[in-house]
Amino acid sequence: MANEQMRKSVLQRLSTIKGHIAGIEKMVEEDKKCEDILFQLSAVMGAINKLNAYILEDYTLICLNEVNINDTIARQRIEGLTKAMITMLKK
DSSP states (O other): OOSHHHHHHHHHHHHHHHHHHHHHHHHHHTTOOHHHHHHHHHHHHHHHHHHHHHHHHHHHHHHHHHSOOOOHHHHHHHHHHHHHHHHHHTO
8 A cells, every 4th residue: 555544544444344244244144135135235345346446546646656657648548547447436
């Protein structure tokens, strides 16, 4: 991870996801309704996708700052592509 704040944020999000997974596991053990379990699984998938987007965004910024792209149009296109990927991951 790029910095301590980012690392802490990722670990906190992972901890939350882990708690949701434990809750789903308990639902299965208690033979809860499938639709309730599926709803919770969907929430976990959303949280994972948002975490992917969060990490991707940070990583992209790090990469762009490490290289010297003098072509403004190229840099804008890379940033646009990244934003599009992040948006797709958040869905």
